[in-house]
Amino acid sequence: MSDAATVSQPASYQYFVDNTWRAPKSGAMFADYEPYSGDVFAEVPACGPEDMRDAIVAAHEAFPAWAATPPGEKAALLYKAAEVIERRQEEIADMLARETGSTIFFSRFQQGLVAKTVKQAAGWVYLPKGEVLQADLPNTHSVGIRKPLGVVVSFTPWNGANILSWRAVLSPIAAGCTVVVKPSEFAPVSAGLIIGEIAEEAGFPPGVINVVPHEPGGAPPLADVVFESPEVRAINLIGGVGTAKVLAKRAGETLKHTCLELGGYNPMIILDDVEMDHAVKTATFGSFFHQGQICLNTRKIIIARSMYDEFLDGFVARTKTLPEGDPLDHDTIIGPLITQAAVEMVDGRVKEAVEKGARVLTGGTHEGQIYRPTILVDVPYDAVASNQETFGPVCIVEAVDSDEEAAAAANRVDYGLTSSILAGDVYRGFELAQKIEHGIVNVNSPTVNDEIHAPMGGVKDSGWGRTGPHSLEDFSEMVWINTTSEKREYPF
Numbered sequence: 001m002s003d004a005a006t007v008s009q010p011a012s013y014q015y016f017v018d019n020t021w022r023a024p025k026s027g028a029m030f031a032d033y034e035p036y037s038g039d040v041f042a043e044v045p046a047c048g049p050e051d052m053r054d055a056i057v058a059a060h061e062a063f064p065a066w067a068a069t070p071p072g073e074k075a076a077l078l079y080k081a082a083e084v085i086e087r088r089q090e091e092i093a094d095m096l097a098r099e100t101g102s103t104i105f106f107s108r109f110q111q112g113l114v115a116k117t118v119k120q121a122a123g124w125v126y127l128p129k130g131e132v133l134q135a136d137l138p139n140t141h142s143v144g145i146r147k148p149l150g151v152v153v154s155f156t157p158w159n160g161a162n163i164l165s166w167r168a169v170l171s172p173i174a175a176g177c178t179v180v181v182k183p184s185e186f187a188p189v190s191a192g193l194i195i196g197e198i199a200e201e202a203g204f205p206p207g208v209i210n211v212v213p214h215e216p217g218g219a220p221p222l223a224d225v226v227f228e229s230p231e232v233r234a235i236n237l238i239g240g241v242g243t244a245k246v247l248a249k250r251a252g253e254t255l256k257h258t259c260l261e262l263g264g265y266n267p268m269i270i271l272d273d274v275e276m277d278h279a280v281k282t283a284t285f286g287s288f289f290h291q292g293q294i295c296l297n298t299r300k301i302i303i304a305r306s307m308y309d310e311f312l313d314g315f316v317a318r319t320k321t322l323p324e325g326d327p328l329d330h331d332t333i334i335g336p337l338i339t340q341a342a343v344e345m346v347d348g349r350v351k352e353a354v355e356k357g358a359r360v361l362t363g364g365t366h367e368g369q370i371y372r373p374t375i376l377v378d379v380p381y382d383a384v385a386s387n388q389e390t391f392g393p394v395c396i397v398e399a400v401d402s403d404e405e406a407a408a409a410a411n412r413v414d415y416g417l418t419s420s421i422l423a424g425d426v427y428r429g430f431e432l433a434q435k436i437e438h439g440i441v442n443v444n445s446p447t448v449n450d451e452i453h454a455p456m457g458g459v460k461d462s463g464w465g466r467t468g469p470h471s472l473e474d475f476s477e478m479v480w481i482n483t484t485s486e487k488r489e490y491p492f
Contacts, residue, residue, distance in 0.1 A: 016196030019206035030215035035101035046215035062207025124174035148176030158187035188213035259465030264417025272304035273424030286446035336369035346392035417458035
Protein backbone atom coordinates (compact mmCIF):
# COMPACT_ATOMS: atom_id res chain seq x y z
CA MET A 1 0.00 0.00 0.00
CA SER A 2 1.27 3.51 -0.78
CA ASP A 3 1.44 6.59 1.39
CA ALA A 4 -0.27 9.67 -0.09
CA ALA A 5 2.00 11.33 -2.63
CA THR A 6 2.61 15.05 -2.76
CA VAL A 7 4.26 17.17 -5.40
CA SER A 8 7.56 17.13 -3.50
CA GLN A 9 7.34 13.65 -1.99
CA PRO A 10 6.99 10.52 -4.15
CA ALA A 11 4.80 7.68 -2.97
CA SER A 12 6.48 5.06 -0.79
CA TYR A 13 5.43 1.42 -1.20
CA GLN A 14 5.81 -1.88 0.56
CA TYR A 15 5.50 -5.30 -1.06
CA PHE A 16 2.44 -7.54 -0.85
CA VAL A 17 2.45 -11.08 0.58
CA ASP A 18 -0.36 -13.03 2.24
CA ASN A 19 -2.59 -9.92 2.18
CA THR A 20 -0.09 -7.95 4.24
CA TRP A 21 2.12 -5.04 3.19
CA ARG A 22 5.70 -5.58 4.29
CA ALA A 23 9.06 -3.87 4.21
CA PRO A 24 11.77 -5.99 2.57
CA LYS A 25 13.92 -7.89 5.04
CA SER A 26 16.98 -5.95 3.87
CA GLY A 27 15.18 -2.64 4.37
CA ALA A 28 16.47 -1.55 0.96
CA MET A 29 14.40 0.69 -1.32
CA PHE A 30 14.99 2.00 -4.84
CA ALA A 31 13.82 5.00 -6.83
CA ASP A 32 11.34 4.42 -9.67
CA TYR A 33 11.77 7.28 -12.21
CA GLU A 34 9.30 8.89 -14.59
CA PRO A 35 10.53 8.50 -18.22
CA TYR A 36 9.36 11.94 -19.35
CA SER A 37 10.26 14.26 -16.48
CA GLY A 38 13.04 12.24 -14.88
CA ASP A 39 11.41 12.84 -11.48
CA VAL A 40 11.17 10.11 -8.88
CA PHE A 41 7.72 8.56 -9.25
CA ALA A 42 7.90 6.23 -6.25
CA GLU A 43 10.13 4.64 -3.66
CA VAL A 44 9.80 0.86 -4.03
CA PRO A 45 11.05 -2.12 -2.01
CA ALA A 46 14.19 -3.74 -3.37
CA CYS A 47 13.07 -7.24 -2.45
CA GLY A 48 15.54 -10.06 -2.07
CA PRO A 49 15.54 -13.87 -2.10
CA GLU A 50 14.01 -14.22 1.38
CA ASP A 51 11.11 -11.97 0.42
CA MET A 52 10.46 -14.03 -2.72
CA ARG A 53 10.63 -17.23 -0.69
CA ASP A 54 8.01 -15.87 1.76
CA ALA A 55 5.70 -15.07 -1.16
CA ILE A 56 6.05 -18.56 -2.65
CA VAL A 57 5.31 -20.17 0.71
CA ALA A 58 2.23 -17.97 1.17
CA ALA A 59 0.96 -18.87 -2.30
CA HIS A 60 1.63 -22.57 -1.69
CA GLU A 61 -0.27 -22.56 1.60
CA ALA A 62 -3.20 -20.71 0.02
CA PHE A 63 -3.44 -23.03 -2.98
CA PRO A 64 -5.54 -25.95 -1.61
CA ALA A 65 -8.32 -23.66 -0.36
CA TRP A 66 -8.31 -21.52 -3.51
CA ALA A 67 -8.39 -24.57 -5.79
CA ALA A 68 -11.43 -25.84 -3.85
CA THR A 69 -13.23 -22.48 -3.82
CA PRO A 70 -16.52 -22.72 -5.77
CA PRO A 71 -16.43 -20.92 -9.11
CA GLY A 72 -19.24 -18.58 -8.08
CA GLU A 73 -17.16 -17.25 -5.19
CA LYS A 74 -14.15 -16.74 -7.46
CA ALA A 75 -16.33 -14.93 -9.98
CA ALA A 76 -17.75 -12.63 -7.29
CA LEU A 77 -14.22 -11.60 -6.25
CA LEU A 78 -13.30 -10.83 -9.84
CA TYR A 79 -16.42 -8.69 -10.32
CA LYS A 80 -15.52 -6.82 -7.13
CA ALA A 81 -11.99 -6.25 -8.47
CA ALA A 82 -13.47 -4.84 -11.69
CA GLU A 83 -15.58 -2.42 -9.65
CA VAL A 84 -12.46 -1.19 -7.84
CA ILE A 85 -10.60 -0.79 -11.15
CA GLU A 86 -13.46 1.25 -12.63
CA ARG A 87 -13.64 3.48 -9.58
CA ARG A 88 -9.88 4.11 -9.66
CA GLN A 89 -9.65 4.38 -13.45
CA GLU A 90 -8.46 7.99 -13.72
CA GLU A 91 -5.99 7.60 -10.86
CA ILE A 92 -4.41 4.49 -12.37
CA ALA A 93 -4.35 6.00 -15.88
CA ASP A 94 -2.42 8.98 -14.52
CA MET A 95 -0.07 6.55 -12.78
CA LEU A 96 0.56 4.65 -16.01
CA ALA A 97 1.33 7.83 -17.92
CA ARG A 98 3.78 9.02 -15.32
CA GLU A 99 5.51 5.73 -14.53
CA THR A 100 5.72 4.19 -18.01
CA GLY A 101 5.43 7.16 -20.43
CA SER A 102 2.20 5.74 -21.85
CA THR A 103 0.12 8.57 -23.33
CA ILE A 104 -2.96 9.44 -21.32
CA PHE A 105 -5.12 8.16 -24.18
CA PHE A 106 -3.46 4.74 -24.11
CA SER A 107 -3.44 4.73 -20.32
CA ARG A 108 -7.19 5.25 -20.18
CA PHE A 109 -7.70 2.68 -22.92
CA GLN A 110 -5.71 0.18 -20.86
CA GLN A 111 -7.87 0.76 -17.81
CA GLY A 112 -11.08 0.27 -19.74
CA LEU A 113 -9.66 -2.94 -21.21
CA VAL A 114 -8.50 -4.14 -17.79
CA ALA A 115 -12.00 -3.75 -16.33
CA LYS A 116 -13.55 -5.62 -19.27
CA THR A 117 -10.93 -8.38 -19.05
CA VAL A 118 -11.42 -8.91 -15.32
CA LYS A 119 -15.19 -9.13 -15.81
CA GLN A 120 -14.77 -11.63 -18.62
CA ALA A 121 -12.36 -13.67 -16.51
CA ALA A 122 -15.17 -14.11 -13.99
CA GLY A 123 -16.68 -16.46 -16.56
CA TRP A 124 -13.42 -18.32 -17.18
CA VAL A 125 -13.64 -19.92 -13.72
CA TYR A 126 -16.38 -22.18 -15.13
CA LEU A 127 -14.39 -23.29 -18.17
CA PRO A 128 -11.88 -25.86 -16.86
CA LYS A 129 -13.55 -29.12 -17.71
CA GLY A 130 -12.83 -32.78 -18.22
CA GLU A 131 -14.19 -35.41 -20.52
CA VAL A 132 -15.81 -38.82 -20.37
CA LEU A 133 -13.59 -41.44 -22.01
CA GLN A 134 -14.49 -44.71 -23.65
CA ALA A 135 -13.31 -47.86 -21.84
CA ASP A 136 -12.73 -51.36 -23.20
CA LEU A 137 -13.21 -52.95 -19.78
CA PRO A 138 -16.80 -53.76 -18.80
CA ASN A 139 -18.55 -51.88 -15.99
CA THR A 140 -15.88 -49.18 -16.07
CA HIS A 141 -16.22 -45.42 -15.89
CA SER A 142 -13.24 -43.58 -17.34
CA VAL A 143 -12.97 -39.80 -17.05
CA GLY A 144 -10.34 -37.11 -17.43
CA ILE A 145 -10.57 -34.19 -15.03
CA ARG A 146 -8.60 -30.96 -15.18
CA LYS A 147 -6.85 -29.85 -11.98
CA PRO A 148 -4.92 -26.58 -11.33
CA LEU A 149 -1.15 -26.86 -11.21
CA GLY A 150 -0.42 -24.97 -7.99
CA VAL A 151 1.81 -21.92 -7.54
CA VAL A 152 2.46 -19.84 -10.68
CA VAL A 153 5.12 -17.10 -10.76
CA SER A 154 4.26 -14.42 -13.32
CA PHE A 155 7.02 -12.15 -14.68
CA THR A 156 5.13 -9.05 -15.83
CA PRO A 157 6.30 -6.32 -18.27
CA TRP A 158 6.53 -2.53 -18.18
CA ASN A 159 4.94 -1.94 -21.61
CA GLY A 160 1.15 -2.06 -21.57
CA ALA A 161 1.98 -2.59 -17.92
CA ASN A 162 -1.45 -2.80 -16.37
CA ILE A 163 -3.37 -4.83 -18.95
CA LEU A 164 -0.57 -7.31 -19.63
CA SER A 165 0.11 -7.79 -15.92
CA TRP A 166 -3.53 -8.48 -15.17
CA ARG A 167 -3.57 -11.03 -17.99
CA ALA A 168 -0.60 -12.76 -16.38
CA VAL A 169 -2.61 -13.04 -13.16
CA LEU A 170 -6.15 -13.74 -14.36
CA SER A 171 -5.61 -16.97 -16.29
CA PRO A 172 -3.75 -18.73 -13.45
CA ILE A 173 -6.24 -17.74 -10.74
CA ALA A 174 -9.21 -18.60 -12.98
CA ALA A 175 -7.66 -22.05 -13.44
CA GLY A 176 -7.48 -22.38 -9.65
CA CYS A 177 -3.79 -21.56 -9.14
CA THR A 178 -2.26 -19.02 -6.78
CA VAL A 179 0.15 -16.38 -8.11
CA VAL A 180 3.32 -14.53 -7.21
CA VAL A 181 3.86 -11.48 -9.43
CA LYS A 182 7.41 -10.33 -10.12
CA PRO A 183 6.89 -7.00 -11.91
CA SER A 184 9.38 -5.27 -14.17
CA GLU A 185 11.77 -3.00 -12.34
CA PHE A 186 10.78 -0.24 -14.78
CA ALA A 187 7.11 -0.32 -13.74
CA PRO A 188 6.90 -2.00 -10.32
CA VAL A 189 3.72 -0.13 -9.39
CA SER A 190 1.75 -0.34 -12.65
CA ALA A 191 2.90 -3.89 -13.40
CA GLY A 192 2.41 -5.29 -9.93
CA LEU A 193 1.84 -3.37 -6.73
CA ILE A 194 -1.42 -1.81 -7.95
CA ILE A 195 -2.72 -5.35 -8.50
CA GLY A 196 -1.96 -6.10 -4.86
CA GLU A 197 -3.92 -3.03 -3.78
CA ILE A 198 -6.94 -4.04 -5.85
CA ALA A 199 -6.78 -7.69 -4.73
CA GLU A 200 -6.75 -6.56 -1.11
CA GLU A 201 -9.69 -4.20 -1.54
CA ALA A 202 -11.68 -6.76 -3.52
CA GLY A 203 -11.29 -9.28 -0.69
CA PHE A 204 -9.19 -12.01 -2.27
CA PRO A 205 -8.09 -14.59 0.32
CA PRO A 206 -4.57 -14.22 1.73
CA GLY A 207 -1.85 -15.71 -0.44
CA VAL A 208 -3.86 -15.98 -3.68
CA ILE A 209 -2.15 -12.92 -5.22
CA ASN A 210 1.30 -11.77 -4.02
CA VAL A 211 3.61 -9.08 -5.46
CA VAL A 212 7.41 -8.97 -5.07
CA PRO A 213 9.23 -6.08 -6.84
CA HIS A 214 12.99 -5.68 -7.15
CA GLU A 215 15.50 -3.01 -8.06
CA PRO A 216 17.08 -2.74 -11.55
CA GLY A 217 19.48 -5.64 -11.98
CA GLY A 218 17.99 -7.42 -8.98
CA ALA A 219 16.02 -10.11 -10.77
CA PRO A 220 18.58 -12.99 -10.87
CA PRO A 221 18.64 -13.75 -7.10
CA LEU A 222 14.83 -13.76 -7.03
CA ALA A 223 14.70 -15.94 -10.12
CA ASP A 224 17.08 -18.40 -8.45
CA VAL A 225 14.57 -18.84 -5.63
CA VAL A 226 11.76 -19.37 -8.15
CA PHE A 227 13.66 -22.10 -10.00
CA GLU A 228 14.84 -23.77 -6.81
CA SER A 229 11.44 -23.84 -5.07
CA PRO A 230 9.60 -27.14 -5.62
CA GLU A 231 6.30 -25.43 -4.76
CA VAL A 232 6.47 -23.41 -7.98
CA ARG A 233 4.79 -25.47 -10.70
CA ALA A 234 4.68 -22.96 -13.55
CA ILE A 235 6.39 -19.79 -14.75
CA ASN A 236 4.44 -17.30 -16.82
CA LEU A 237 6.55 -14.76 -18.73
CA ILE A 238 5.52 -11.79 -20.82
CA GLY A 239 8.87 -10.49 -22.00
CA GLY A 240 11.79 -10.82 -24.37
CA VAL A 241 13.25 -13.78 -26.23
CA GLY A 242 16.64 -13.60 -24.50
CA THR A 243 15.07 -13.77 -21.06
CA ALA A 244 12.74 -16.55 -22.20
CA LYS A 245 15.57 -18.77 -23.44
CA VAL A 246 17.34 -18.56 -20.07
CA LEU A 247 14.08 -19.09 -18.21
CA ALA A 248 12.95 -22.06 -20.30
CA LYS A 249 16.31 -23.77 -19.91
CA ARG A 250 16.31 -23.41 -16.14
CA ALA A 251 12.64 -24.34 -15.85
CA GLY A 252 13.35 -27.48 -17.86
CA GLU A 253 15.97 -28.54 -15.35
CA THR A 254 13.26 -28.82 -12.68
CA LEU A 255 10.40 -29.70 -15.07
CA LYS A 256 8.39 -26.58 -14.35
CA HIS A 257 5.68 -25.65 -16.83
CA THR A 258 6.25 -22.47 -18.83
CA CYS A 259 3.94 -20.13 -20.69
CA LEU A 260 5.88 -17.61 -22.81
CA GLU A 261 4.37 -14.57 -24.55
CA LEU A 262 7.35 -12.96 -26.25
CA GLY A 263 8.18 -10.27 -28.76
CA GLY A 264 7.46 -10.11 -32.44
CA TYR A 265 8.80 -8.78 -35.72
CA ASN A 266 5.35 -8.01 -37.03
CA PRO A 267 4.90 -7.49 -40.79
CA MET A 268 2.06 -5.61 -42.45
CA ILE A 269 1.47 -6.75 -46.03
CA ILE A 270 -0.28 -4.20 -48.27
CA LEU A 271 -1.66 -5.69 -51.48
CA ASP A 272 -2.10 -3.77 -54.73
CA ASP A 273 -5.90 -3.50 -54.51
CA VAL A 274 -6.06 -1.52 -51.23
CA GLU A 275 -7.45 1.99 -50.81
CA MET A 276 -4.37 4.12 -50.20
CA ASP A 277 -5.61 6.47 -47.47
CA HIS A 278 -6.77 3.52 -45.38
CA ALA A 279 -3.41 1.81 -45.84
CA VAL A 280 -1.52 4.91 -44.68
CA LYS A 281 -3.71 5.38 -41.61
CA THR A 282 -3.48 1.71 -40.63
CA ALA A 283 0.30 1.61 -41.10
CA THR A 284 0.81 4.76 -39.01
CA PHE A 285 -1.27 3.46 -36.13
CA GLY A 286 0.28 -0.01 -36.20
CA SER A 287 3.84 1.29 -36.34
CA PHE A 288 3.81 4.13 -33.83
CA PHE A 289 1.09 3.45 -31.25
CA HIS A 290 2.70 3.67 -27.77
CA GLN A 291 5.84 4.88 -29.57
CA GLY A 292 6.51 1.38 -30.89
CA GLN A 293 6.77 -0.19 -27.42
CA ILE A 294 4.14 -2.90 -27.83
CA CYS A 295 4.98 -6.46 -28.81
CA LEU A 296 2.25 -6.15 -31.49
CA ASN A 297 3.62 -3.03 -33.23
CA THR A 298 4.27 -3.17 -36.98
CA ARG A 299 8.03 -3.48 -37.57
CA LYS A 300 8.04 -3.88 -41.35
CA ILE A 301 5.62 -2.91 -44.12
CA ILE A 302 5.76 -5.17 -47.16
CA ILE A 303 3.97 -3.46 -50.04
CA ALA A 304 3.22 -4.12 -53.69
CA ARG A 305 5.86 -2.35 -55.77
CA SER A 306 3.21 -0.57 -57.86
CA MET A 307 2.03 1.27 -54.70
CA TYR A 308 5.42 1.82 -53.08
CA ASP A 309 6.15 5.44 -54.00
CA GLU A 310 2.63 6.75 -53.44
CA PHE A 311 2.38 4.95 -50.11
CA LEU A 312 5.70 6.32 -48.89
CA ASP A 313 4.64 9.88 -49.70
CA GLY A 314 1.50 9.51 -47.62
CA PHE A 315 3.11 7.49 -44.82
CA VAL A 316 5.95 9.97 -44.34
CA ALA A 317 3.62 12.98 -44.46
CA ARG A 318 1.25 11.50 -41.88
CA THR A 319 4.06 10.38 -39.59
CA LYS A 320 5.47 13.91 -39.50
CA THR A 321 2.18 15.20 -38.05
CA LEU A 322 2.25 13.01 -34.92
CA PRO A 323 2.49 15.26 -31.81
CA GLU A 324 5.36 14.49 -29.42
CA GLY A 325 5.72 15.44 -25.77
CA ASP A 326 4.36 15.02 -22.27
CA PRO A 327 2.31 11.79 -22.02
CA LEU A 328 -0.13 13.60 -19.71
CA ASP A 329 -0.94 16.06 -22.51
CA HIS A 330 -4.14 14.91 -24.20
CA ASP A 331 -2.78 15.79 -27.66
CA THR A 332 0.41 13.73 -27.34
CA ILE A 333 0.75 10.67 -29.57
CA ILE A 334 4.49 10.04 -29.19
CA GLY A 335 5.69 9.99 -25.60
CA PRO A 336 9.07 8.96 -24.15
CA LEU A 337 10.77 5.61 -24.41
CA ILE A 338 10.97 3.81 -21.09
CA THR A 339 14.69 4.47 -20.36
CA GLN A 340 17.70 6.25 -21.78
CA ALA A 341 19.17 2.82 -22.53
CA ALA A 342 16.14 2.13 -24.73
CA VAL A 343 16.79 5.36 -26.64
CA GLU A 344 20.40 4.37 -27.18
CA MET A 345 19.39 0.90 -28.41
CA VAL A 346 16.89 2.29 -30.94
CA ASP A 347 19.30 4.96 -32.12
CA GLY A 348 22.06 2.38 -32.50
CA ARG A 349 19.86 0.15 -34.65
CA VAL A 350 18.93 3.05 -36.93
CA LYS A 351 22.53 4.20 -37.33
CA GLU A 352 23.74 0.67 -38.04
CA ALA A 353 21.10 0.28 -40.76
CA VAL A 354 22.15 3.60 -42.34
CA GLU A 355 25.80 2.56 -42.28
CA LYS A 356 24.79 -0.52 -44.28
CA GLY A 357 22.95 1.49 -46.92
CA ALA A 358 19.49 2.27 -45.48
CA ARG A 359 17.84 5.66 -45.95
CA VAL A 360 15.93 7.59 -43.28
CA LEU A 361 12.83 9.22 -44.76
CA THR A 362 11.75 10.85 -41.50
CA GLY A 363 12.84 10.69 -37.87
CA GLY A 364 16.11 9.14 -36.81
CA THR A 365 16.64 11.73 -34.07
CA HIS A 366 15.59 12.16 -30.47
CA GLU A 367 15.13 14.80 -27.80
CA GLY A 368 15.55 13.51 -24.29
CA GLN A 369 13.83 10.15 -24.17
CA ILE A 370 11.44 10.98 -27.01
CA TYR A 371 12.59 9.21 -30.16
CA ARG A 372 10.93 10.68 -33.25
CA PRO A 373 8.89 8.28 -35.41
CA THR A 374 11.29 6.85 -37.97
CA ILE A 375 10.73 5.33 -41.41
CA LEU A 376 13.57 3.42 -43.07
CA VAL A 377 13.87 2.09 -46.64
CA ASP A 378 16.54 0.14 -48.50
CA VAL A 379 17.45 -1.70 -45.31
CA PRO A 380 19.65 -4.73 -46.06
CA TYR A 381 18.73 -8.07 -44.54
CA ASP A 382 21.99 -8.24 -42.59
CA ALA A 383 21.11 -5.11 -40.58
CA VAL A 384 19.98 -5.88 -37.03
CA ALA A 385 16.82 -3.83 -37.56
CA SER A 386 15.84 -6.25 -40.34
CA ASN A 387 15.95 -9.27 -38.06
CA GLN A 388 15.52 -8.26 -34.44
CA GLU A 389 12.62 -6.55 -32.70
CA THR A 390 13.53 -2.86 -32.29
CA PHE A 391 11.32 -1.82 -29.41
CA GLY A 392 10.68 1.76 -30.46
CA PRO A 393 9.08 3.94 -33.16
CA VAL A 394 10.98 2.53 -36.13
CA CYS A 395 9.36 1.00 -39.22
CA ILE A 396 10.98 -0.46 -42.33
CA VAL A 397 9.22 -0.38 -45.72
CA GLU A 398 10.03 -2.94 -48.40
CA ALA A 399 8.57 -3.43 -51.92
CA VAL A 400 7.70 -6.84 -53.41
CA ASP A 401 6.39 -8.05 -56.77
CA SER A 402 3.89 -10.78 -55.81
CA ASP A 403 1.80 -12.22 -53.01
CA GLU A 404 4.19 -15.17 -52.78
CA GLU A 405 7.17 -12.85 -52.38
CA ALA A 406 5.26 -10.95 -49.68
CA ALA A 407 4.62 -14.15 -47.72
CA ALA A 408 8.28 -15.13 -47.99
CA ALA A 409 9.38 -11.71 -46.73
CA ALA A 410 6.94 -11.96 -43.80
CA ASN A 411 8.17 -15.42 -42.84
CA ARG A 412 11.92 -14.91 -43.16
CA VAL A 413 12.52 -13.82 -39.55
CA ASP A 414 12.55 -16.11 -36.51
CA TYR A 415 9.61 -14.36 -34.82
CA GLY A 416 5.95 -15.22 -35.36
CA LEU A 417 3.64 -13.22 -33.12
CA THR A 418 1.25 -11.09 -35.16
CA SER A 419 0.88 -9.88 -38.73
CA SER A 420 -1.48 -7.89 -40.90
CA ILE A 421 -2.72 -8.14 -44.49
CA LEU A 422 -4.54 -5.22 -46.09
CA ALA A 423 -6.53 -6.48 -49.07
CA GLY A 424 -9.34 -5.05 -51.19
CA ASP A 425 -10.30 -8.62 -52.09
CA VAL A 426 -10.91 -10.13 -48.65
CA TYR A 427 -10.84 -13.71 -49.96
CA ARG A 428 -7.40 -13.03 -51.46
CA GLY A 429 -6.30 -11.76 -48.07
CA PHE A 430 -7.68 -14.82 -46.31
CA GLU A 431 -5.91 -17.16 -48.72
CA LEU A 432 -2.62 -15.35 -48.15
CA ALA A 433 -3.16 -15.38 -44.37
CA GLN A 434 -2.91 -19.16 -44.35
CA LYS A 435 0.65 -18.92 -45.73
CA ILE A 436 1.87 -16.60 -42.94
CA GLU A 437 3.82 -18.23 -40.08
CA HIS A 438 2.43 -16.17 -37.22
CA GLY A 439 0.20 -16.93 -34.26
CA ILE A 440 -2.10 -14.06 -35.25
CA VAL A 441 -2.96 -12.89 -38.78
CA ASN A 442 -5.22 -9.83 -39.10
CA VAL A 443 -6.85 -9.34 -42.49
CA ASN A 444 -7.79 -5.66 -42.91
CA SER A 445 -6.86 -4.81 -39.32
CA PRO A 446 -3.53 -3.53 -37.96
CA THR A 447 -0.96 -5.76 -36.29
CA VAL A 448 -1.95 -4.02 -33.04
CA ASN A 449 -5.26 -5.81 -32.64
CA ASP A 450 -6.60 -7.81 -29.73
CA GLU A 451 -9.74 -9.44 -28.38
CA ILE A 452 -9.95 -10.53 -24.76
CA HIS A 453 -11.39 -13.96 -25.55
CA ALA A 454 -9.12 -14.68 -28.54
CA PRO A 455 -6.08 -17.03 -28.41
CA MET A 456 -3.37 -14.38 -28.48
CA GLY A 457 0.15 -15.75 -28.69
CA GLY A 458 2.98 -16.54 -31.05
CA VAL A 459 4.87 -19.29 -32.82
CA LYS A 460 8.59 -19.79 -33.47
CA ASP A 461 10.67 -17.40 -31.31
CA SER A 462 7.55 -15.52 -30.22
CA GLY A 463 6.85 -18.16 -27.60
CA TRP A 464 4.23 -20.76 -26.77
CA GLY A 465 0.99 -20.81 -24.85
CA ARG A 466 -1.91 -18.42 -25.27
CA THR A 467 -3.61 -15.72 -23.21
CA GLY A 468 -7.22 -15.53 -22.13
CA PRO A 469 -9.48 -18.56 -21.71
CA HIS A 470 -7.28 -20.59 -24.06
CA SER A 471 -4.46 -20.42 -21.50
CA LEU A 472 -6.38 -22.28 -18.78
CA GLU A 473 -4.86 -25.52 -20.03
CA ASP A 474 -1.38 -24.02 -19.55
CA PHE A 475 -2.07 -23.73 -15.81
CA SER A 476 -3.82 -27.05 -15.26
CA GLU A 477 -3.19 -30.72 -15.92
CA MET A 478 -5.37 -33.62 -16.98
CA VAL A 479 -5.85 -36.45 -14.49
CA TRP A 480 -7.29 -39.77 -15.63
CA ILE A 481 -9.66 -41.42 -13.17
CA ASN A 482 -10.56 -44.98 -14.06
CA THR A 483 -13.25 -46.68 -11.92
CA THR A 484 -14.41 -50.26 -12.35
CA SER A 485 -16.75 -52.55 -10.40
CA GLU A 486 -15.29 -55.66 -12.02
CA LYS A 487 -12.84 -58.00 -10.32
CA ARG A 488 -10.11 -58.24 -12.93
CA GLU A 489 -8.18 -61.38 -13.82
CA TYR A 490 -4.39 -61.11 -13.96
CA PRO A 491 -1.79 -63.22 -15.82
CA PHE A 492 0.14 -64.05 -12.63
